[in-house]
Amino acid sequence: xxxxxxxxxxxxxxxxxxxxxxxxxxxxxxxxxxxxxxxxxxxxxxxxxxxxxxxxxxxxxxxxxxxxxxxxxxxxxxxxxxxxxxxxxxxxxxxxxxxxxxxxxxxxxxxxxxxxxxxxxxxxxxxxxxxxxxxxxxxxxxxxxxxxxxxxxxxxxxxxxxxxxxxxxxxxxxxxxxxxxxxxxxxxxxxxxxxxxxxxxxxxxxxxxxxxxxxxxxxxxxxxxxxxxxxxxxxxxxxxxxxxxxxxxxxxxxxxxxxxxxxxxxxxxxxxxxxxxxxxxxxxxxxxxxxxxxxxxxxxxxxxxxxxxxxxxxxxxxxxxxxxxxxxxxxxxx
Numbered sequence: 001x002x003x004x005x006x007x008x009x010x011x012x013x014x015x016x017x018x019x020x021x022x023x024x025x026x027x028x029x030x031x032x033x034x035x036x037x038x039x040x041x042x043x044x045x046x047x048x049x050x051x052x053x054x055x056x057x058x059x060x061x062x063x064x065x066x067x068x069x070x071x072x073x074x075x076x077x078x079x080x081x082x083x084x085x086x087x088x089x090x091x092x093x094x095x096x097x098x099x100x101x102x103x104x105x106x107x108x109x110x111x112x113x114x115x116x117x118x119x120x121x122x123x124x125x126x127x128x129x130x131x132x133x134x135x136x137x138x139x140x141x142x143x144x145x146x147x148x149x150x151x152x153x154x155x156x157x158x159x160x161x162x163x164x165x166x167x168x169x170x171x172x173x174x175x176x177x178x179x180x181x182x183x184x185x186x187x188x189x190x191x192x193x194x195x196x197x198x199x200x201x202x203x204x205x206x207x208x209x210x211x212x213x214x215x216x217x218x219x220x221x222x223x224x225x226x227x228x229x230x231x232x233x234x235x236x237x238x239x240x241x242x243x244x245x246x247x248x249x250x251x252x253x254x255x256x257x258x259x260x261x262x263x264x265x266x267x268x269x270x271x272x273x274x275x276x277x278x279x280x281x282x283x284x285x286x287x288x289x290x291x292x293x294x295x296x297x298x299x300x301x302x303x304x305x306x307x308x309x310x311x312x313x314x315x316x317x318x319x320x321x322x323x324x325x326x327x328x329x330x331x332x333x334x
Contacts, residue, residue: 015042015295015296015298015299016042016043016046016102017102017240017288017292017296017298017299017302018240018286018287018288018292018299018302018304019042019043019046020292021286021304022043022046022100022238022240022304022306023046023050025238025281025282025286025306026098026236026238026281026306027050028051029047029050029051029052029098030050030051030052030097031052031053031096031097031098032052032053032054032055032092032093032094032095032096032097032098033047033052033053033054033055033096033097033098033099033100034054034055034056034057034088034091034092034096034098034099034100034230035047035054035055035056035057035100036057036085036088036099036100036101036223036227037057037058037085037100037101037102037103038056038057038058038063038064038067038080039058039060039063039102040063040066041056041063041066041067041070043100043102044056044078045070047098047100048074048077048078052077052097052098053077053078053079054074054077054078054079055079055080055081055091055092056078056079056080056081057080057081057082057083057084057085057088057091058080058081058082058083059082059083059084059129059130060129060130060131061082061130061131062131064080064082067080084130084219084223085101085219085223085226085227086218086219086222086223086226087222087226088223088226088227088230089226089227089229089230090226092230095230095231095232095235096227096230096231096232096235097231097232097234097235097236098231098235098236098237098238099227099230099231099235099236099237099238100238100239100240101220101223101227101237101238101239101240102240103216103220103239103240103241103242103246104216104241104242104243104246105117105129105210115127117180117206117210118180118206119180119181119183119184119200119202119203119206120200121180121181122179122180122181123179123180124137124178124179124180125137125140125177125178125179125180125182125183127206127209127210127213127214128213128214129214130214134213135213136183136209136210136213137176137177137178139151139209139212139213140168140172140177140183140209141172141176141177145165145166145168145169146165148161148164148165148168148169149161149162149164149165149166151208151209151212152164152165152204152205152208152209153208154208154325154326155207155208155209155211155212155217155245155325156204156205156206156207156208156209156211157204157244157245158204158205158208160190160191163190164186164187164190164191164205167186167187167189167190168183168186171186180206183202183205183206183209184200184201184202184206187201187202187205188200188201188202207243217245217246217249217324217325217326218319218324220246220249220250221249221253221317221319221322221324222319224237224239224249224250224253224322225314225316225317228257228277228278228309228314228315229314231309232309233309233310233311234308234309235308235309236281236306236307236308236309237278237306237307237308237309238304238305238306239304239305239306240302240303240304241302241303241305242301242302242303243301245325247285247303247305248323249322249323249324250305251285251305252321252322252323253317253322254278254280254305254307256317256321256322257276257277257278257307257315257317258276258277258278258279258280258307259275259276260280275312276310276312277309277310277312277313277314277315278307278308278309278310279307279308279310280306280307280308281306281307281308282304282305282306282307285303285304285305286303286304286305286306287302287303287304288300288302
C-alpha cells in the first residue's frame with residue numbers, strides 16, 4: 001500500500017513495504033496464511049515462495065484479475081477470494097498460521113486516474129475500492145456541510161475542515177463536483193500554498209473522503225477481530241499501517257488483546273496474564289530501515305506491528321474501545 005502523501009510522478013513498480021521484517025520476524029513461514037489486502041500480490045508471492053499456502057483476499061476485482069497472469073505458477077497453493085478482510089475468518093477452511101494486512105490504498109489504485117483516488121491526474125471522483133456502492137462524488141455532492149467537516153477533521157486530521165466543507169457546499173450549489181482535480185482545486189484554494197517538500201494541500205482531504213467512502217476504520221476493527229478468530233494458537237498477525245490513525249487502532253488492539261495496556265488506575269487489578277489472546281512479537285512499531293527507504297521512499301511512513309495468537313478464546317471487542325475516530329452523528333458537537 002501507499003502513504004497518503006506520495007507523489008505518483010516518480011512511481012516505481014509495486015514494492016511490498018516492510019516485507020523483509022515480516023519474513024524475518026515471522027520465520028519460519030509455512031502452513032496456511034491469509035493475505036487480507038492482496039493488491040498486486042507482493043506479500044502473497046513472498047509467502048508462497050517461503051513455503052506457505054496462501055488465501056488472497058481483496059475487495060477490488062481488478063486486483064484479482066491482475067493475478068490471472070501468474071497465479072497458475074503456484075497451482076493449488078494459492079486461492080483468491082473476492083471479499084473484505086473484515087470477513088476473513090469466513091474464507092479459511094481451517095485455523096490459519098498467519099494473517100497479513102497492508103492497510104490503505106494501493107499503488108495500482110493511485111496510479112489509475114480513472115479510479116479517482118489521486119489528485120495528481122484528473123479523473124472521475126470515485127475512490128471506491130470495491131467499485132460498487134456510493135462514490136466519493138456521491139458523498140461530496142450530497143453530505144451536509146457539518147458532516148463533511150466532521151469527516152475531514154476526524155478522518156484526515158484537517159484543521160481547516162470547516163472552511164473546506166463550506167467551500168465544497170458553496171461550489172456544488174453552482175455545479176456538481178465530479179472530478180479529482182475539481183475537488184483538489186477547491187481544497188487548495190482554502191489553504192496556504194505549500195512550501196517546498198510539503199505534501200499537496202488536498203492530501204488530508206482526499207485521505208478523509210477515501211476512508212469514509214470505503215468505511216476503512218470499521219473494516220479495520222472488524223478485520224483485526226476476524227483475524228483473532230481465524231488464527232490457531234501460535235499463529236501470527238502482521239499489520240502494516242501508513243498513518244497515525246490506522247496505527248493507533250492497531251496498537252490499541254494489540255494492547256487490549258495482549259493485556260499490556262497500562263492501567264489508568266493504579267489501584268485497579270492488573271489483567272491476568274492467562275487471559276492474553278496475543279503475545280507481542282513487536283513491542284514497538286517497526287519502521288523501514290535505510291536500505292528500504294533507498295529502494296522505496298514511499299515506505300517512509302509505514303509501521304509494522306506483529307502479534308502471536310495464544311490459546312485463549314477469541315473475544316469480541318467494542319470497536320469504540322479501539323479508538324476509532326468516528327465523526328459525531330449529531331450536528332454541532334464539534
